[in-house]
Amino acid sequence: MAVEVRLPMILQKVAGGAKTVKVEGKSIHEVFDNLEKNHHGFASRLFDNEGNLNHFIMVYVNNEDIRLQRGMQTELKDGDVITLLPAMAGGEDCCR
Protein backbone atom coordinates (compact mmCIF):
# COMPACT_ATOMS: atom_id res chain seq x y z
CA MET A 1 0.00 0.00 0.00
CA ALA A 2 1.55 3.29 -1.08
CA VAL A 3 1.02 6.85 0.04
CA GLU A 4 2.40 10.07 -1.37
CA VAL A 5 4.66 12.17 0.81
CA ARG A 6 4.99 15.83 -0.19
CA LEU A 7 8.31 17.19 0.90
CA PRO A 8 9.11 20.76 1.88
CA MET A 9 12.04 22.22 0.03
CA ILE A 10 14.36 21.77 2.99
CA LEU A 11 13.82 17.99 2.85
CA GLN A 12 13.84 17.56 -0.91
CA LYS A 13 17.61 17.26 -1.13
CA VAL A 14 17.46 14.18 1.11
CA ALA A 15 15.28 12.57 -1.58
CA GLY A 16 17.61 13.57 -4.39
CA GLY A 17 15.61 16.69 -5.20
CA ALA A 18 12.20 14.98 -5.48
CA LYS A 19 9.20 17.06 -4.45
CA THR A 20 7.08 14.03 -3.70
CA VAL A 21 7.93 10.43 -2.99
CA LYS A 22 5.81 7.29 -2.96
CA VAL A 23 6.28 5.28 0.19
CA GLU A 24 4.81 2.04 1.49
CA GLY A 25 3.25 1.96 4.93
CA LYS A 26 0.03 1.44 6.86
CA SER A 27 0.79 4.10 9.48
CA ILE A 28 2.79 7.31 9.72
CA HIS A 29 5.33 5.38 11.77
CA GLU A 30 5.82 2.79 9.02
CA VAL A 31 5.96 5.43 6.32
CA PHE A 32 8.67 7.37 8.16
CA ASP A 33 10.64 4.15 8.75
CA ASN A 34 10.47 3.39 5.05
CA LEU A 35 11.37 6.95 4.15
CA GLU A 36 14.58 6.58 6.12
CA LYS A 37 15.29 3.18 4.50
CA ASN A 38 14.76 4.59 1.02
CA HIS A 39 16.47 7.93 1.60
CA HIS A 40 18.94 7.91 4.44
CA GLY A 41 18.92 11.21 6.34
CA PHE A 42 15.19 11.72 6.89
CA ALA A 43 15.14 10.36 10.41
CA SER A 44 17.75 12.80 11.69
CA ARG A 45 15.70 15.68 10.32
CA LEU A 46 12.29 14.45 11.40
CA PHE A 47 13.12 13.21 14.90
CA ASP A 48 14.97 14.58 17.90
CA ASN A 49 17.66 12.70 19.83
CA GLU A 50 15.00 10.86 21.87
CA GLY A 51 13.24 9.69 18.74
CA ASN A 52 10.29 12.07 19.10
CA LEU A 53 8.90 13.85 16.07
CA ASN A 54 10.38 17.34 15.97
CA HIS A 55 7.85 19.91 17.16
CA PHE A 56 8.74 22.35 14.42
CA ILE A 57 7.48 20.05 11.69
CA MET A 58 3.75 19.52 11.29
CA VAL A 59 2.56 16.34 9.66
CA TYR A 60 -0.72 16.20 7.81
CA VAL A 61 -2.60 13.26 6.35
CA ASN A 62 -4.63 14.78 3.58
CA ASN A 63 -5.68 17.98 5.38
CA GLU A 64 -5.72 16.70 8.94
CA ASP A 65 -3.01 17.24 11.54
CA ILE A 66 -1.81 13.86 12.87
CA ARG A 67 -1.76 15.36 16.36
CA LEU A 68 -5.56 15.56 16.14
CA GLN A 69 -5.60 11.89 15.17
CA ARG A 70 -3.38 9.13 16.53
CA GLY A 71 -0.03 10.83 16.03
CA MET A 72 2.64 8.47 14.71
CA GLN A 73 0.13 5.61 14.89
CA THR A 74 -2.31 7.36 12.57
CA GLU A 75 -3.52 4.76 10.10
CA LEU A 76 -3.23 5.33 6.39
CA LYS A 77 -5.02 4.09 3.35
CA ASP A 78 -3.85 3.67 -0.19
CA GLY A 79 -3.43 7.00 -1.96
CA ASP A 80 -3.33 9.18 1.17
CA VAL A 81 -1.26 12.31 0.83
CA ILE A 82 1.12 13.18 3.64
CA THR A 83 2.36 16.75 3.83
CA LEU A 84 5.26 17.88 5.99
CA LEU A 85 5.20 21.55 6.98
CA PRO A 86 8.20 22.94 8.84
CA ALA A 87 7.98 26.26 10.68
CA MET A 88 9.32 29.24 8.77
CA ALA A 89 10.18 32.58 10.23
CA GLY A 90 10.76 34.71 7.17
CA GLY A 91 9.08 37.97 6.60
CA GLU A 92 10.72 41.30 6.85
CA ASP A 93 14.41 40.83 6.28
CA CYS A 94 13.95 37.10 6.72
CA CYS A 95 15.47 35.30 9.61
CA ARG A 96 18.41 37.38 10.65
Added chain:
Amino acid sequence: MADIRFSEEQIRRYSRHILLQGVGGKGQRKLLGASVLLVGTGGLGSPAALYLAAAGVGKLGLVDFDIVDLSNLQRQVLHHTHDIGRPKVESATTAIHDINPDIQVVPHTVKLSSENALDIVADYDIVLDGSDNFPTRYLVNDACVFKSKPNIHGSILLFHGMATTFLPGRGCYRCLYPVPPPPGTVPSCQEAGVLGVLPGIIGLIQATETIKLILGIGEVLSERLVFYDALTMEFKEVKYKRNPRCPVCGEEPSITRLVDYEEFCGLR
Protein backbone atom coordinates in the same frame (compact mmCIF):
# COMPACT_ATOMS: atom_id res chain seq x y z
CA MET B 1 -17.33 55.06 15.46
CA ALA B 2 -20.90 55.23 14.22
CA ASP B 3 -20.61 59.01 14.56
CA ILE B 4 -17.88 59.31 11.96
CA ARG B 5 -19.30 61.53 9.24
CA PHE B 6 -17.70 61.20 5.87
CA SER B 7 -16.20 64.26 4.24
CA GLU B 8 -16.78 64.80 0.52
CA GLU B 9 -13.25 63.59 -0.10
CA GLN B 10 -13.77 60.45 1.94
CA ILE B 11 -16.96 59.62 0.06
CA ARG B 12 -14.99 59.80 -3.19
CA ARG B 13 -11.91 58.07 -1.84
CA TYR B 14 -13.82 55.14 -0.40
CA SER B 15 -16.66 55.07 -2.93
CA ARG B 16 -15.87 51.55 -4.18
CA HIS B 17 -16.12 50.28 -0.64
CA ILE B 18 -19.21 52.30 0.17
CA LEU B 19 -20.88 50.88 -2.94
CA LEU B 20 -19.87 47.33 -2.08
CA GLN B 21 -22.50 45.13 -0.50
CA GLY B 22 -21.03 43.77 2.71
CA VAL B 23 -18.94 46.87 3.32
CA GLY B 24 -20.98 50.00 2.64
CA GLY B 25 -20.80 53.17 4.68
CA LYS B 26 -21.16 51.17 7.87
CA GLY B 27 -18.18 48.98 7.03
CA GLN B 28 -16.07 51.92 5.95
CA ARG B 29 -16.73 53.56 9.30
CA LYS B 30 -15.54 50.36 10.99
CA LEU B 31 -12.34 50.49 8.94
CA LEU B 32 -11.78 54.15 9.77
CA GLY B 33 -12.32 53.40 13.44
CA ALA B 34 -9.99 50.39 13.52
CA SER B 35 -6.37 50.14 14.60
CA VAL B 36 -3.85 47.59 13.39
CA LEU B 37 -0.30 47.01 14.55
CA LEU B 38 2.09 45.84 11.86
CA VAL B 39 5.11 44.06 13.27
CA GLY B 40 7.71 44.57 10.58
CA THR B 41 7.55 46.87 7.57
CA GLY B 42 9.42 44.52 5.26
CA GLY B 43 8.30 41.92 2.74
CA LEU B 44 4.99 41.05 4.42
CA GLY B 45 4.33 44.34 6.17
CA SER B 46 4.86 46.41 3.02
CA PRO B 47 1.95 45.19 0.89
CA ALA B 48 -0.23 44.79 3.94
CA ALA B 49 0.41 48.36 5.09
CA LEU B 50 -0.18 49.85 1.65
CA TYR B 51 -3.51 48.13 1.17
CA LEU B 52 -4.72 48.64 4.73
CA ALA B 53 -3.87 52.32 4.35
CA ALA B 54 -5.61 52.52 0.99
CA ALA B 55 -8.65 50.80 2.52
CA GLY B 56 -8.81 53.50 5.15
CA VAL B 57 -7.90 51.57 8.29
CA GLY B 58 -7.83 54.52 10.63
CA LYS B 59 -4.72 53.84 12.67
CA LEU B 60 -1.69 51.84 11.61
CA GLY B 61 1.10 51.18 14.11
CA LEU B 62 4.46 50.27 12.59
CA VAL B 63 7.11 48.41 14.55
CA ASP B 64 10.55 48.29 13.00
CA PHE B 65 13.99 49.39 14.09
CA ASP B 66 15.67 48.57 10.81
CA ILE B 67 17.18 50.83 8.15
CA VAL B 68 16.29 50.55 4.46
CA ASP B 69 18.95 48.58 2.58
CA LEU B 70 19.35 48.10 -1.16
CA SER B 71 18.77 44.35 -0.77
CA ASN B 72 15.31 45.05 0.71
CA LEU B 73 13.96 46.64 -2.43
CA GLN B 74 13.50 43.36 -4.33
CA ARG B 75 10.33 42.79 -2.27
CA GLN B 76 9.75 45.47 0.38
CA VAL B 77 7.56 47.77 -1.68
CA LEU B 78 6.98 50.37 1.02
CA HIS B 79 10.55 51.54 0.54
CA HIS B 80 12.20 53.13 -2.46
CA THR B 81 15.69 53.57 -3.79
CA HIS B 82 15.88 57.11 -2.46
CA ASP B 83 15.00 55.77 1.02
CA ILE B 84 18.18 53.71 1.38
CA GLY B 85 19.69 54.54 4.73
CA ARG B 86 16.44 55.88 6.21
CA PRO B 87 14.72 54.21 9.13
CA LYS B 88 12.05 51.92 7.68
CA VAL B 89 9.25 53.36 9.79
CA GLU B 90 10.05 56.79 8.33
CA SER B 91 10.00 55.71 4.71
CA ALA B 92 6.95 53.55 5.42
CA THR B 93 5.11 56.51 6.94
CA THR B 94 5.89 58.62 3.87
CA ALA B 95 4.71 55.89 1.50
CA ILE B 96 1.54 55.27 3.48
CA HIS B 97 0.62 58.94 3.62
CA ASP B 98 1.34 59.30 -0.09
CA ILE B 99 -1.43 56.78 -0.64
CA ASN B 100 -3.75 57.97 2.07
CA PRO B 101 -3.13 61.05 4.23
CA ASP B 102 -6.51 60.39 5.82
CA ILE B 103 -5.17 57.84 8.29
CA GLN B 104 -2.99 57.99 11.38
CA VAL B 105 0.40 56.29 11.38
CA VAL B 106 2.06 55.57 14.71
CA PRO B 107 5.77 54.81 14.40
CA HIS B 108 7.39 52.47 16.91
CA THR B 109 11.06 52.66 16.03
CA VAL B 110 12.04 50.01 18.54
CA LYS B 111 12.92 46.36 18.65
CA LEU B 112 9.84 44.60 19.96
CA SER B 113 10.85 43.04 23.27
CA SER B 114 9.47 41.42 26.36
CA GLU B 115 9.72 44.84 28.04
CA ASN B 116 7.63 46.80 25.53
CA ALA B 117 5.46 44.29 23.62
CA LEU B 118 2.44 44.20 25.94
CA ASP B 119 2.17 47.98 26.11
CA ILE B 120 2.48 48.37 22.36
CA VAL B 121 0.07 45.55 21.48
CA ALA B 122 -2.50 46.83 23.99
CA ASP B 123 -3.12 49.97 21.92
CA TYR B 124 -4.40 48.11 18.85
CA ASP B 125 -7.40 46.01 17.84
CA ILE B 126 -5.47 43.56 15.66
CA VAL B 127 -1.82 42.55 15.23
CA LEU B 128 -0.38 41.61 11.85
CA ASP B 129 2.81 39.62 12.26
CA GLY B 130 5.22 40.25 9.42
CA SER B 131 8.33 39.65 11.49
CA ASP B 132 11.46 37.97 10.31
CA ASN B 133 12.70 35.71 13.07
CA PHE B 134 11.48 33.08 15.49
CA PRO B 135 12.06 34.99 18.76
CA THR B 136 9.78 37.78 17.50
CA ARG B 137 7.19 35.27 16.24
CA TYR B 138 6.88 33.72 19.69
CA LEU B 139 6.97 37.11 21.40
CA VAL B 140 4.17 38.45 19.19
CA ASN B 141 2.19 35.26 19.74
CA ASP B 142 2.46 35.34 23.51
CA ALA B 143 1.74 39.06 23.74
CA CYS B 144 -1.39 38.58 21.60
CA VAL B 145 -2.56 35.68 23.75
CA PHE B 146 -2.01 37.66 26.96
CA LYS B 147 -3.79 40.72 25.57
CA SER B 148 -6.52 38.70 23.76
CA LYS B 149 -5.70 40.23 20.38
CA PRO B 150 -6.19 38.54 17.01
CA ASN B 151 -2.80 37.69 15.49
CA ILE B 152 -2.74 37.59 11.69
CA HIS B 153 0.21 35.39 10.87
CA GLY B 154 2.21 35.18 7.65
CA SER B 155 5.59 33.61 6.99
CA ILE B 156 7.65 32.88 3.90
CA LEU B 157 10.70 30.99 2.77
CA LEU B 158 12.16 30.31 -0.68
CA PHE B 159 9.08 29.80 -2.88
CA HIS B 160 6.60 28.99 -0.11
CA GLY B 161 4.46 30.88 2.31
CA MET B 162 1.84 30.28 4.94
CA ALA B 163 -0.86 32.36 6.55
CA THR B 164 -3.40 31.90 9.29
CA THR B 165 -5.45 33.96 11.73
CA PHE B 166 -5.08 33.19 15.40
CA LEU B 167 -8.22 34.35 17.17
CA PRO B 168 -8.17 34.55 20.97
CA GLY B 169 -9.13 31.20 22.47
CA ARG B 170 -8.93 29.36 19.14
CA GLY B 171 -5.33 28.29 18.99
CA CYS B 172 -2.05 30.11 18.76
CA TYR B 173 1.32 29.79 17.05
CA ARG B 174 2.53 27.55 19.87
CA CYS B 175 -0.36 25.16 19.23
CA LEU B 176 1.04 24.76 15.70
CA TYR B 177 4.71 24.89 16.55
CA PRO B 178 5.31 24.41 20.29
CA VAL B 179 9.01 25.07 19.90
CA PRO B 180 11.08 26.73 17.18
CA PRO B 181 13.53 24.83 15.01
CA PRO B 182 16.99 24.68 16.57
CA PRO B 183 19.20 27.37 15.02
CA GLY B 184 20.60 26.18 11.70
CA THR B 185 17.92 23.54 11.09
CA VAL B 186 15.71 25.58 8.80
CA PRO B 187 17.60 27.81 6.39
CA SER B 188 16.92 31.52 6.52
CA CYS B 189 15.86 33.62 3.56
CA GLN B 190 19.12 35.46 3.97
CA GLU B 191 20.94 32.18 3.38
CA ALA B 192 18.58 30.56 0.93
CA GLY B 193 16.77 33.49 -0.67
CA VAL B 194 13.11 34.26 -1.23
CA LEU B 195 11.12 34.96 -4.35
CA GLY B 196 10.43 38.69 -4.31
CA VAL B 197 6.73 38.49 -5.17
CA LEU B 198 6.05 35.82 -2.54
CA PRO B 199 5.62 38.16 0.45
CA GLY B 200 3.28 40.21 -1.73
CA ILE B 201 0.90 37.27 -1.95
CA ILE B 202 1.15 36.29 1.70
CA GLY B 203 1.14 39.87 3.00
CA LEU B 204 -2.05 40.56 1.09
CA ILE B 205 -3.68 37.43 2.46
CA GLN B 206 -2.86 38.89 5.88
CA ALA B 207 -4.32 42.25 4.87
CA THR B 208 -7.46 40.56 3.54
CA GLU B 209 -7.86 38.67 6.80
CA THR B 210 -7.43 41.89 8.76
CA ILE B 211 -10.08 43.71 6.75
CA LYS B 212 -12.55 40.81 7.01
CA LEU B 213 -12.02 40.69 10.73
CA ILE B 214 -12.65 44.43 11.09
CA LEU B 215 -15.74 44.26 8.89
CA GLY B 216 -17.02 41.04 10.44
CA ILE B 217 -17.63 39.48 7.04
CA GLY B 218 -16.77 36.15 5.47
CA GLU B 219 -14.79 33.42 7.19
CA VAL B 220 -11.34 34.18 8.46
CA LEU B 221 -8.55 31.60 8.45
CA SER B 222 -9.17 30.66 12.06
CA GLU B 223 -8.20 27.04 12.83
CA ARG B 224 -7.14 26.81 9.20
CA LEU B 225 -3.75 27.43 7.70
CA VAL B 226 -3.16 28.21 4.06
CA PHE B 227 0.08 27.00 2.56
CA TYR B 228 1.09 28.52 -0.77
CA ASP B 229 3.54 27.09 -3.29
CA ALA B 230 4.52 29.71 -5.85
CA LEU B 231 6.16 27.14 -8.13
CA THR B 232 3.08 24.99 -8.60
CA MET B 233 0.65 27.85 -7.90
CA GLU B 234 -1.14 25.66 -5.38
CA PHE B 235 -2.91 26.77 -2.26
CA LYS B 236 -3.27 24.00 0.27
CA GLU B 237 -5.39 24.33 3.36
CA VAL B 238 -4.82 22.37 6.53
CA LYS B 239 -6.69 22.45 9.82
CA TYR B 240 -5.47 22.90 13.35
CA LYS B 241 -7.05 23.24 16.75
CA ARG B 242 -6.18 24.88 20.01
CA ASN B 243 -3.99 22.53 21.99
CA PRO B 244 -5.50 22.13 25.48
CA ARG B 245 -1.95 21.48 26.72
CA CYS B 246 -0.51 24.57 25.03
CA PRO B 247 1.89 26.24 27.50
CA VAL B 248 0.43 29.67 26.71
CA CYS B 249 -3.20 29.33 25.62
CA GLY B 250 -3.98 25.87 27.04
CA GLU B 251 -6.10 24.89 30.04
CA GLU B 252 -3.24 25.13 32.51
CA PRO B 253 -0.68 27.45 30.98
CA SER B 254 2.86 27.16 32.28
CA ILE B 255 3.91 30.44 30.65
CA THR B 256 1.95 33.36 32.05
CA ARG B 257 4.26 36.25 31.26
CA LEU B 258 6.62 37.18 28.46
CA VAL B 259 9.94 35.35 28.63
CA ASP B 260 13.41 35.71 27.10
CA TYR B 261 12.67 34.70 23.50
CA GLU B 262 16.27 34.70 22.32
CA GLU B 263 17.00 32.14 24.98
CA PHE B 264 13.82 30.18 24.20
CA CYS B 265 14.89 29.96 20.55
CA GLY B 266 18.36 28.77 21.48
CA LEU B 267 20.02 31.93 20.29
CA ARG B 268 21.62 32.78 23.62
